[in-house]
Amino acid sequence: MASLYEQVTFDEVHRQVLHLIPTEPVRVLDIGAGTGRDAAALSARGHTVVAVEPSEEFRTIGRQAHPGHNIRWVDDRLPELSTVARQHQPFKLVMLTAVWMFLHEEERHRAMSRIHGLLEDGGRLGMVTRIGPVPTERGMYPVSAAETVSLAADRSLSLIHASTQTDSLGRADVIWSNLFFEKPAVPTSHEAG
Numbered sequence: 661m662a663s664l665y666e667q668v669t670f671d672e673v674h675r676q677v678l679h680l681i682p683t684e685p686v687r688v689l690d691i692g693a694g695t696g697r698d699a700a701a702l703s704a705r706g707h708t709v710v711a712v713e714p715s716e717e718f719r720t721i722g723r724q725a726h727p728g729h730n731i732r733w734v735d736d737r738l739p740e741l742s743t744v745a746r747q748h749q750p751f752k753l754v755m756l757t758a759v760w761m762f763l764h765e766e767e768r769h770r771a772m773s774r775i776h777g778l779l780e781d782g783g784r785l786g787m788v789t790r791i792g793p794v795p796t797e798r799g800m801y802p803v804s805a806a807e808t809v810s811l812a813a814d815r816s817l818s819l820i821h822a823s824t825q826t827d828s829l830g831r832a833d834v835i836w837s838n839l840f841f842e843k844p845a846v847p848t849s850h851e852a853g
């Protein structure tokens with residue numbers, strides 16, 4: 661699996677949303693970072709990256725595969741993300757790539773609340789989610805873009821991008837949903853009058 665994750669690049673996986681990634685250096689949380697492909701690319705763009713990954717094996721491979729990057733690896737998992745939440749440091753960008761379908765419905769509700777709480781005002785959430793036939797033997801659950809948009813909307817996260825793309829690894833039956841959300845910015849005291 662690790663070599664599969666590294667077969668594609670950040671630019672390929674996120675090609676439809678690259679314009680939504682902040683260009684100025686920000687704090688980024690990559691949840692379910694796998695072997696760190698995206699964490700390393702985001703770090704190379706100048707961001708400070710926290711990579712959450714529950715698999716010790718993937719964390720070890722990620723550290724070895726991407727040395728010299730400004731990535732802090734954390735052993736944590738959705739829906740609680742208890743270690744990250746305890747640090748009370750919000751993020752401008754949260755990325756969740758090929759992870760959402762590993763959570764069952766009740767976990768997805770709690771996970772969206774937790775992610776909302778970890779976003780800065782004006783921060784963005786980027787999600788890439790597998791849509792279509794689900795290999796349940798791999799611990800995946802069916803998810804839909806509509807459900808994800810609704811969960812986000814319930815927490816006042818505005819949808820700013822929705823698209824689908826074919827599988828970068830060439831699997832004909834796999835489609836990926838790209839969604840980007842934004843948390844409202846709090847009005848400045850000037851705007852509030």
Ligand SMILES: C[S@@+](CC[C@H](N)C(=O)[O-])C[C@H]1O[C@@H](n2cnc3c(N)ncnc32)[C@H](O)[C@@H]1O
Nearest residue numbers: 665691692693694714715737738757758759762
């Ligand atoms: C298909 S891989 C994607 C890895 C990486 N984001 C990428 O795009 O290459 C799914 C990752 O999600 C992690 N994962 C599974 N369940 C998780 C959970 N509840 N919370 C956080 N990460 C989880 C797995 O350990 C695995 O690294």
